[in-house]
Amino acid sequence: MTSPPSTWAPVPSPRSAPESRPAAGVHAVVVAGARPNFVKAKPVLDALESTGMRTSLVHTGQHYDEAMSGVFFTDLDLRAPDHHLAAGSGSHAVQTAAVMTSFETLLERLRPDLVVVFGDVNSTLACALVAAKAGVRAAHVEAGLRSGDRSMPEEINRIVTDRLCDDLFATSPEAVEHLLREGAAPDQVHLVGNVMVDTLLARCADALARPVLADLGLRPGGYGLLTLHRPANVDDPATLTGLLVALGQIAECCPLLFPAHPRTAAQLADRLPAGIRLIGPVGYLDSIALQAGASLVLTDSGGIQEETTVLGVPCLTLRDNTERPLTVTEGTNQVVGRDPAMVVAAALEALENPPPPRRPALWDGHAGQRIAAILARTLPAGTGAAAPQRGEFRSG
Structure with missing residues (x-):
């Protein structure tokens, strides 16, 4: 990573609430x-x-x-x-x-x-x-x-x-x-x-107190979490078929929970391999609780790449690129693409040797x-x- 130009500097953390209200009227x-x-x-x-x-x-x-x-x-x-x-x-x-x-x-x-x-x-x-x-x-x-x-x-x-x-x-x-x-x-x-980290840190205690794991019969570290919604993954039949093959192999050693967007659920019909459990969309707090309790997260979501980094949970991004490279260089994310063999190999490695938790500066x-x-x-x-x-x- 190259350094930003010398004319630019990060904004320091505010030490306290402002004494005056300078923006009144705006x-x-x-x-x-x-x-x-x-x-x-x-x-x-x-x-x-x-x-x-x-x-x-x-x-x-x-x-x-x-x-x-x-x-x-x-x-x-x-x-x-x-x-x-x-x-x-x-x-x-x-x-x-x-x-x-x-x-x-x-x-x-x-x-x-x-x-x-x-x-x-x-x-x-x-x-x-x-x-x-x-x-x-x-x-x-x-x-x-x-x-x-x-x-x-x-x-x-x-x-x-x-x-x-x-x-x-x-x-x-x-x-x-x-x-x-x-x-x-x-x-x-x-x-x-x-700012997503602001919300996560503010609401994390409430999320971890949620009963969602118990309600679903899950134990912390005993499952993986899967999210897919991008058209490149769910609309292309060949890509989706390959991903499902890979996910089925991963689910043999780590059962996967899949909260699915309604559009994605419609694409899957009866195609899910054994070991992958489909549920409906979950709210924000339950999503954080499920990420925090997972041994591994597989996703194509940008926001989840960031949230798993803050939570210290291994994340595999099922895309060929990411707009959030800081989650790779200073977080727990790995961009693994869509090749079934690569996805399976990366998942098994992450389960065996999870990356150490770390968080970027200013998050x-x-x-x-x-x-x-x-x-x-x-x-x-x-x-x-x-x-x-x-x-x-x-x-x-």
Whole structure:
């Protein structure tokens, strides 16, 4: 890993809550649409409010049923949304357009000083684009992640969102380097840590107290956890067949629990090998409890790569790349691809010789506070403050 340029420095941890409320009068719209967004939004929303900002929470409705989003509000102690766009499902174009159409109308009515978006889902791109065209300052939390694989829709969303946003909050030095290489101005880019870790550390005790393992008849260390949802894994019949063969072999020595997205469950039908137990989606706290109790996690989820690193649990990523390389270089994750023989060999090795627990710097539970402190210092008060001008806008 190369060092970030000398013009850039990480933001230190806040030592205490600010004595004054410098952002009073500023209105921030915080946008969440899918399950990972809610996890990221909670610490940022709380931290912005601690500075005196007025906040509006917008749920785009990209994940809209109780199992996929409703239970997360309870688990995260997240307040009910102030506005719900009810975008629903559809193709990438249909869903993105639905969010844009609804959010444009809402933004015209609210006229906020700031829009905050998270991650890489369609809602993120849609709301960043609307904010940019409306001249409203936009901040991207979890900026700069890159897998290098443009066949992933999320990669396109990341790249475009970072080009549109004015404030770019990164989780890792690699993300900072990506942003600066792509032409972001140094004063836009801030290494603040990982807001998902903020939520995990805040809610971990509650998660570990959950009865989910006992309810499922599991004992800590006596099972592996599996999650699959990416189209490259579940929509290609040959790829899915090969993965199921590998997973069946792993399940012979380590039974696997598989909480499945409804779309994934429909793809599997009766194809699951013996030893793999399919259950429905679980809430945030139960997901953390199941990860913490597993001897091994196999996944194609970006967020789970991060969570397992914090929990110190071995993780195998069933993809050819990751936008979160810090979980490999400074965590417990290994990118093993989709070749059945490679997956089985890596799983057996991880079970026999698990990697030592370790956690990246700044993944300390204070990322949300760092973000709020930066925005409170730099945002002008007053309804509808325009995005700052930066000369040649992010040419690069």
